[in-house]
Amino acid sequence: MILTEKSIAEIKEKAVHYPVKKSAILPALTVAYRQVGHVDEVIYKEISKIIDVPTLEIAEAATFYTMFPKKPRGKYLLQVCNNISCALRGSDSMIAHLENKLDIKLGETTEDNMFTLIGVECLGSCSTAPMIQVNLDYHENLDKKKVDSLIDELKAKKD
């Protein structure tokens, strides 16, 4: 099993509240994504056993939802909102800055597997633009200095 005891327990705890089993698919995918960083066939099979829903139905739902990466990504998934409110506040230039700094293009992962840089649609941070979501965390009201120190901090983090 890839899913830990803790994740399994969490999925089960969420699943019991729903009147219909299938409703636990999204909650289960969310728990799995938070633990593993992505979801795929192997995960679908494990979830299927836990919530007693056919693997196919889990895969069918999962492939619709873009928030769950379907392949492993870098340790830090940098999700830059590039919709209109952020773009008016310089998100295009922030992406260019990150591309330079990390020496990758949008959509790519650094060689050391630390960072994956992607552009995403509006994350509801419009009045605190521009922003980056790093894995689960929002970083808002960004400027060049904050972006630089954010990346440096992540690089320095040891875990």
Add this chain to the structure above:
Amino acid sequence: MHYSPVITNAEIAAKDKDLHLFQYVEDPKQCEVETFVSRGGYKAWKAVLDGISKEDVIETVKKSGLRGRGGAGFPTGLKWSFVPKDSPKARYLVCNADESEPGTCKDRVIMERDPHAIIEGMAIASYAIDCHLMFIYIRGEFTHCIEKMETAMKEAYEKGHLGKNIYGSGYDLEMIVHTGGGAYICGEETALLNSIEGERGQSRMRPPFPAIEGLYACPTIVNNVESLAAVPHIINRGAEWYASIGTEKSKGSKLFSLSGHVNRPGNYEVPLGFNLKDMIYDPAYGGGMLDGKKLKGVIPGGASTPFLLPDMIDVALDYEALQEKDSMLGSGAIIVFNEDTCIVWVIKKLIHFFRHESCGKCTPCREGTGWLEQMINRIEAGQGQPGDLEKIEEVCGNILGRTICPLGDAAVMPIQSALRLYRDEWQYHIDHKECMVKSNFELK
């Protein structure tokens, strides 16, 4: 835990006897159930269970004039009254916290800073429709809101505001925090219901409407966070009080998310009918244009609403006045852009979004948004051809009003309005193969 650094007008709201949604949002303690209760929280919920009939709750909300704050502005009390009284099925209440319309970031402020207000509103709405299991559907990226809502829910259970036999009334009410997977379309109520059911988030054909056949084929009411958060105040202070705020037809207060080229982007609670120009220029709100640049246009109600030109912004922020200007109040997301903004570039961003978020169920939306994106990208890249604008208009005409859900219309309306209001700039782009102004917005 994460606490959004967004600017609010809580200080004004605390002093103004009519504003109620933002009264306490600058106090981190407001998230805690004790503080919430000490300020009158769960009082309305208790009063309702103590002996206000379901019919009276619905009647009060109807009389208050409250209209849905999720975008469509449908009268809330009227919607509740559509749930069939004699149905033997379970009923469900779903709070829509998907908040994905570009420009909109208001519901998250209530989730992060006053989560019990939402639970109380959901509970009263549940009672009104005789529901015993209610859901809040929060967009999956909002980890911080999810945590706040889950904590608040746990507290509400512990203190007996939720669960079995609440306050000894015999009424049972359970709650589920359900989280999404990053799809704008799941804000559309029927797609949202599919998403809770564990399906792909695609919209459903109507009829049947959710009030008749919604979640698990049972009568279901879907309401926006902000609509529900207003309900306890209406119960506490009465329909007349609520109806006295705002304008003749647009009652109550509303949250506006202000973003783009203003000095103070933020979330502001104002009575409906507040002037848009003041929202942008008043030092207590937008504080004027960033870097003193000239205003070029405003999107007043979220990415799917038509534009306003600078000479149109002396307008009341309410349902009717904006409609008179051929636009819409929508979700209350005001996006402001300055003279350095290329209109084709704005539309390129918007159509990319709608194409990406189309659920693919109906052909006009699925294919049409793709064609539009291709054509608009081409123009933006300086490869526009004579006749392109007419072609775009034709495709728009073939999407409008011909789709299963309103996303198709939402994609088209800003494009049609941009073509109408900024025609010269589009033509310039095609004739000169470049932007009239370059949108080079530097990261500060």
